[in-house]
Amino acid sequence: MSQLRGKRFWLIGASAGIGRHLALSLAEQGATLVVSARNEAALAQLLVEMENARGVAPLSGDHEAIPLDVSTRASVSEAFSRVGHIDGMIYCAGAYEPMSARQPDLDSLETIVEVNLIGVLRILAHCVPTLCQQNAGHVVLVGSISGYRGLPNAWGYGATKAAMIHLAENLRCDLLGTDIHVQVCNPGFVSTRLTEKNAFDMPFIMSPEAAARRIVKGMKRKHKFEIAFPWAMVTLLKCLAILPYFFFFRLMKLIRRKFGPSS
Numbered sequence: 325m326s327q328l329r330g331k332r333f334w335l336i337g338a339s340a341g342i343g344r345h346l347a348l349s350l351a352e353q354g355a356t357l358v359v360s361a362r363n364e365a366a367l368a369q370l371l372v373e374m375e376n377a378r379g380v381a382p383l384s385g386d387h388e389a390i391p392l393d394v395s396t397r398a399s400v401s402e403a404f405s406r407v408g409h410i411d412g413m414i415y416c417a418g419a420y421e422p423m424s425a426r427q428p429d430l431d432s433l434e435t436i437v438e439v440n441l442i443g444v445l446r447i448l449a450h451c452v453p454t455l456c457q458q459n460a461g462h463v464v465l466v467g468s469i470s471g472y473r474g475l476p477n478a479w480g481y482g483a484t485k486a487a488m489i490h491l492a493e494n495l496r497c498d499l500l501g502t503d504i505h506v507q508v509c510n511p512g513f514v515s516t517r518l519t520e521k522n523a524f525d526m527p528f529i530m531s532p533e534a535a536a537r538r539i540v541k542g543m544k545r546k547h548k549f550e551i552a553f554p555w556a557m558v559t560l561l562k563c564l565a566i567l568p569y570f571f572f573f574r575l576m577k578l579i580r581r582k583f584g585p586s587s
């Protein structure tokens with residue numbers, strides 16, 4: 325089991341949902357957090373809650389909030405210049421709109437790609453060289469089990485999550501032989517403002533608190549590449565991912581017939 329106590333993590337996407345609860349859980353473990361997102365008031369409130377949540381006193385200073393918009397290069401550079409020494413970076417920022425290719429919304433699609441894909445590349449372009457200089461570090465990229473296969477109504481979002489998994493694999497390969505550990509976290513449905521947009525029943529949906537606990541547990545086993553949960557959804561989606569195209573598209577057609585043209 326790896327130690328999180330005393331480690332300084334930069335957590336991007338910490339103002340709400342999974343990231344917010346992950347910050348609280350890591351603070352409870354005695355890690356020090358630099359929390360980032362756009363909503364400054366939510367970050368300030370989180371700092372107060374993290375101080376209260378401290379289970380074990382951190383060994384490396386106080387928690388800090390650095391507001392940031394990952395969709396602009398200047399904002400990422402400015403934030404990185406203020407972050408200082410970090411032992412790890414967690415990318416949990418995300419944007420989502422349920423969307424079918426039949427009714428594309430280009431503004432939303434561009435936001436999804438900016439936040440979920442270009443944003444993480446901007447952050448990694450700053451962090452990875454620094455971690456390489458240290459020859460030590462921990463990178464966690466939050467993807468999704470929806471990235472395993474092209475699914476209905478995930479136009480744009482699914483592609484960015486598949487790209488996130490791919491990116492984490494690239495990074496792990498490129499950093500083999502260093503002491504920099506790379507993990508991808510693929511959650512199933514988690515109850516946040518993001519999933520509030522879904523009009524369908526979400527099987528095995530879990531609370532953000534429970535998701536954060538699962539991520540912390542996975543981060544302690546940093547040699548394990550993928551942190552994925554809940555197991556039932558992961559197994560189902562992994563089976564779909566290895567299904568030959570002939571059967572996969574037949575199944576999708578059946579599902580579409582059952583749930584109508586919008587599914």
Ligand SMILES: NC(=O)c1ccc[n+]([C@@H]2O[C@H](COP(=O)([O-])OP(=O)(O)OC[C@H]3O[C@@H](n4cnc5c(N)ncnc54)[C@H](OP(=O)(O)O)[C@@H]3O)[C@@H](O)[C@H]2O)c1
Pocket residue numbers: 336337338339340341342343360361362363364366392393394395416417418419420439466467468469510511512513514515516517518519
């Ligand atoms: N909820 C699920 O079921 C689920 C399942 C699988 C994967 N995920 C992934 O988990 C991650 C967190 O999702 P969530 O459900 O916790 O969503 P959420 O509650 O909407 O939180 C998203 C976070 O991303 C930040 N963010 C969005 N745009 C940003 C930008 N331009 N710059 C900086 N930060 C930005 C938000 O902060 P501000 O608005 O303050 O900027 C917020 O802190 C996402 O990557 C999502 O795709 C979620």
